[in-house]
Amino acid sequence: MARNKFDIDENLEAPFDIRHFKRAMVYIRKQKKPMIIALILSALSAGIGLSAPLILQHVVDVTIPAKDKEGLVGWSALMLGTIVVSVILATIRSRMMTRVGQDIIFDIRTDLFKHLQKLPFQYYDDRPQGKILIRVVNYVNSVSDVLSNGIINFILEILNLVFIAIFMFAVNVQLSLVILAGLPVFLGIMLLLKTKQRRAWQAVSNKSSNLNAYTQESIAGIRVTQIFTREQHNEGIFTRLAGNYHREWMRTMILNFLVPFTVDNLATIVGTAIYLIGLLALGPEEVTFGVILAMGGYAARFWQPILNLSNIYNSFINAVAYLERIFETLDEPVTVSDKPAAHELPPIQGRVTFDDVTFAYDPGVNILEHLSFDIKPGESIALVGPTGAGKTTVVNLISRFYNITGGKLMIDGNDIADVKLHSLRSQMGIMLQDSFIFSGTILDNIRYGKLDATEEEIIAAAKTVCADDFISEFEQGYLTEVNERGSKLSQGQRQLISFARTLLADPRILVLDEATSSIDAQTERLLQKGLNELLKGRTSFIIAHRLSTVKNCDRIMYVADRGIAESGSHDELMALRGRYYKLYTAQKMDAV
Numbered sequence: 001m002a003r004n005k006f007d008i009d010e011n012l013e014a015p016f017d018i019r020h021f022k023r024a025m026v027y028i029r030k031q032k033k034p035m036i037i038a039l040i041l042s043a044l045s046a047g048i049g050l051s052a053p054l055i056l057q058h059v060v061d062v063t064i065p066a067k068d069k070e071g072l073v074g075w076s077a078l079m080l081g082t083i084v085v086s087v088i089l090a091t092i093r094s095r096m097m098t099r100v101g102q103d104i105i106f107d108i109r110t111d112l113f114k115h116l117q118k119l120p121f122q123y124y125d126d127r128p129q130g131k132i133l134i135r136v137v138n139y140v141n142s143v144s145d146v147l148s149n150g151i152i153n154f155i156l157e158i159l160n161l162v163f164i165a166i167f168m169f170a171v172n173v174q175l176s177l178v179i180l181a182g183l184p185v186f187l188g189i190m191l192l193l194k195t196k197q198r199r200a201w202q203a204v205s206n207k208s209s210n211l212n213a214y215t216q217e218s219i220a221g222i223r224v225t226q227i228f229t230r231e232q233h234n235e236g237i238f239t240r241l242a243g244n245y246h247r248e249w250m251r252t253m254i255l256n257f258l259v260p261f262t263v264d265n266l267a268t269i270v271g272t273a274i275y276l277i278g279l280l281a282l283g284p285e286e287v288t289f290g291v292i293l294a295m296g297g298y299a300a301r302f303w304q305p306i307l308n309l310s311n312i313y314n315s316f317i318n319a320v321a322y323l324e325r326i327f328e329t330l331d332e333p334v335t336v337s338d339k340p341a342a343h344e345l346p347p348i349q350g351r352v353t354f355d356d357v358t359f360a361y362d363p364g365v366n367i368l369e370h371l372s373f374d375i376k377p378g379e380s381i382a383l384v385g386p387t388g389a390g391k392t393t394v395v396n397l398i399s400r401f402y403n404i405t406g407g408k409l410m411i412d413g414n415d416i417a418d419v420k421l422h423s424l425r426s427q428m429g430i431m432l433q434d435s436f437i438f439s440g441t442i443l444d445n446i447r448y449g450k451l452d453a454t455e456e457e458i459i460a461a462a463k464t465v466c467a468d469d470f471i472s473e474f475e476q477g478y479l480t481e482v483n484e485r486g487s488k489l490s491q492g493q494r495q496l497i498s499f500a501r502t503l504l505a506d507p508r509i510l511v512l513d514e515a516t517s518s519i520d521a522q523t524e525r526l527l528q529k530g531l532n533e534l535l536k537g538r539t540s541f542i543i544a545h546r547l548s549t550v551k552n553c554d555r556i557m558y559v560a561d562r563g564i565a566e567s568g569s570h571d572e573l574m575a576l577r578g579r580y581y582k583l584y585t586a587q588k589m590d591a592v
């Protein structure tokens with residue numbers, strides 16, 4: 001999948017076809033029972049409502065000429081009764097359907113979220129977060145009504161039409177044919193609009209997705225925006241994106257307005273034709289005044305369900321544009337997943353073997369080529385080297401966040417491609433460069449990866465990484481609430497918390513990616529003591545630009561030129577007088 005950006009419309013990889021709708025039926029089918037009850041209630045309510053013109057016809061043609069006052073009161077009461085009953089039934093139905101709609105939303109959204117949780121890093125690398133977010137929140141909301149009420153209303157309106165047709169044909173066949181004459185014109189216009197409407201709704205979904213992506217990105221990057229005083233420039237981009245959305249929305253609405261406009265005009269023309277033809281062509285002998293009144297009522301009622309059907313159709317096309325995106329996300333392959341025959345990785349010692357490993361994020365652009373090394377359990381390895389050389393990539397591969405392109409990667413002799421991901425990752429402790437803090441308390445954040453950890457264990461982990469001091473200084477201590485991303489904390493404090501989080505899991509393999517880059521030298525020295533204890537007996541990979549922090553590691557690997565350019569202890573590499581030596585001496589000189 002090509003990378004996407006906030007100003008690039010997403011292309012659909014699989015165009016909508018009937019199978020998508022069948023898939024939507026999976027969610028609808030779960031709600032079969034309440035939907036059938038709602039349908040029956042609605043049919044009853046509509047049927048009762050339909051008797052009104054018949055009552056009216058009887059009253060005008062029979063009761064009033066006969067001056068039957070008692071009959072008039074009786075018929076009026078009956079008419080009122082039909083209205084009350086149909087309102088009650090409609091209210092019950094609408095309550096039921098609101099629940100059905102919400103249940104469908106819940107199911108789709110849960111499936112989406114579950115799937116998103118499984119999608120590999122690569123999926124998130126390739127698209128703006130805002131475009132993912134809009135699918136889970138807005139798009140799902142937009143389809144709920146069509147998948148619940150839309151289906152029921154569709155069946156009902158069809159039934160309604162059939163009922164009306166039966167009633168009106170029962171009253172007068174010729175005038176009924178006049179009412180039906182407008183239908184072919186209407187269908188022709190709808191056919192002409194169909195493709196345009198579908199494209200228009202797709203464009204609306206694209207533009208709203210772009211707008212969402214940019215808004216999300218702007219909020220996430222607001223600090224940088226204000227530092228570089230880019231507000232005005234960003235406003236320009238936002239205005240352009242919002243303008244695109246506005247334009248597409250208006251275009252779609254104009255197409256939509258054509259439908260009720262057509263129906264209204266056809267209904268008026270047909271209604272007028274009934275009076276003209278009824279009175280002039282057929283004459284008072286064939287049609288009584290009551291018949292004309294009743295047929296006028298049926299003409300208006302006949303075109304109402306057609307208008308409703310075209311609105312349902314329109315919202316269906318709209319929903320299709322969103323369903324396409326939702327199913328596209330659900331269909332996104334989980335490229336990093338357990339093989340069918342995957343086995344549990346037994347408790348590991350921590351041997352890590354790269355056997356001729358080649359890796360590319362994008363096909364054809366190798367970041368690592370034919371990389372081979374063997375790390376013994378308990379060894380501490382430093383990965384150093386220039387920016388962008390592939391240090392983070394190496395450690396990401398050990399946890400199988402990406403699939404390798406060639407070769408074999410083994411832990412204790414088990415090919416990691418053949419083991420269950422959970423059993424692999426749960427034995428690794430990884431502290432990424434971006435120490436993400438979740439909203440909640442500091443305690444929750446440390447406990448994130450080990451939900452059954454006791455408070456004592458949490459405090460012990462925090463003490464080991466020197467986080468206890470600053471946490472205890474907060475008024476609420478470990479119960480201090482922090483914001484998403486930890487904006488109330490300093491960068492170093494965030495790192496210490498995520499350090500504690502990583503260590504709490506007691507992993508056999510530890511990965512620390514620039515884990516101490518934001519920690520002051522004194523805390524780092526203190527931390528180092530605790531860390532040395534912790535690193536004992538564990539295989540560890542430490543990525544650091546500050547070489548002083550890694551010079552005591554058992555082995556230092558200098559990552560460059562798509563592989564390991566130099567490997568050995570600090571003393572060995574210094575004696576080699578190669579790239580590591582240059583880097584180290586340069587850093588030393590800077591420090592003086």
Ligand SMILES: Nc1ncnc2c1ncn2[C@@H]1O[C@H](COP(=O)(O)OP(=O)(O)OP(=O)(O)O)[C@@H](O)[C@H]1O
Binds near residue numbers: 367386
């Ligand atoms: N998700 C990705 N998709 C495509 N290319 C990527 C991706 N992540 C990293 N790269 C590229 O892979 C190369 C190695 O990146 P990596 O993050 O492993 O480098 P690094 O040595 O850890 O760098 P640094 O010291 O700056 O953290 C870089 O050239 C980078 O542009």
